Amino acid sequence: MSLNAFLQQPAPIVAPQLLGCILEREVEGKILRVRVVETEAYDQTDAASHSYKGKTERTEIMFGEAGHLYVYFTYGMHYCCNVVTGKKGTGAAVLIRAVEPLFGEEYMHEWRLAKGVQLSNGPAKLCQALVIDKRLNGHDLTRSPLKLILQKPLDAALITQTKRVGISQDKHRLWRFYITGNGYVSRM
DNA sequence: AGCGGGATTTTCT
DNA sequence: GAAAATCCCGCTT
Numbered sequence: 725m726s727l728n729a730f731l732q733q734p735a736p737i738v739a740p741q742l743l744g745c746i747l748e749r750e751v752e753g754k755i756l757r758v759r760v761v762e763t764e765a766y767d768q769t770d771a772a773s774h775s776y777k778g779k780t781e782r783t784e785i786m787f788g789e790a791g792h793l794y795v796y797f798t799y800g801m802h803y804c805c806n807v808v809t810g811k812k813g814t815g816a817a818v819l820i821r822a823v824e825p826l827f828g829e830e831y832m833h834e835w836r837l838a839k840g841v842q843l844s845n846g847p848a849k850l851c852q853a854l855v856i857d858k859r860l861n862g863h864d865l866t867r868s869p870l871k872l873i874l875q876k877p878l879d880a881a882l883i884t885q886t887k888r889v890g891i892s893q894d895k896h897r898l899w900r901f902y903i904t905g906n907g908y909v910s911r912m
Numbered sequence: 913a914g915c916g917g918g919a920t921t922t923t924c925t
Numbered sequence: 926g927a928a929a930a931t932c933c934c935g936c937t938t
Contacts, residue, residue: 764930766930772930773930774923774930777924780923780924781923782922782923782924796922796923796930797921797922797923798921798922798923798929798930798931799919799920799921799922799928799929799931799932800919800920800921800922800929800931801919801920801921801931801932802920802931802932804930804931806930819930821930846931846932847930847931848931848932849931849932888930889930889931890929890930890931891929891930892928892929
């Protein structure tokens with residue numbers, strides 16, 4: 725299945741299947757590679773989603789092509805990044821909440837001074853480690869300098885499904901997914 | 913280990 | 926003008 729066809733599925737379907745996939749970032753001539761270990765789904769029917777109240781200047785990217793990156797700024801100091809999913813016009817995305825470094829970890833320290841799991845065990849932390857900010861909002865993830873590389877879906881037995889983190893609306897949805905036992909998961 | 917507050921600014925009411 | 930898909934530090938158990 726092509727990257728685009730896969731990502732055009734609904735966010736709650738895509739989110740668990742992004743676990744184990746690779747993100748490859750190129751910055752200042754250096755290659756950084758990480759593995760996705762925690763995700764959350766958001767869509768237009770969901771009061772916790774930025775897209776819930778329709779398209780705005782901020783959420784325009786969520787309503788665009790699947791496979792692009794939606795980057796938002798929050799709490800006055802943090803960026804978080806999402807993979808846009810669903811058919812064009814649907815306003816859905818998967819938040820990348822945690823990643824595990826595979827390659828170039830020593831370079832990640834240039835932008836995020838933290839060691840061990842603190843490097844990337846949270847949505848704003850991994851954006852700092854991978855130098856993801858507003859400039860990458862709307863970026864096509866099939867292209868350099870930030871590529872999403874699909875991997876074979878993990879066995880469901882390796883995945884834990886829970887309520888999402890840090891929201892006050894629609895708390896009951898079980899739309900958070902992580903690789904069971906992985907040390908980089910933001911909150912067990 | 914868990915709780916509480918401060919940082920800091922964009923976005924929407 | 927309030928809240929926010931967070932993080933970090935300091936204080937209490």
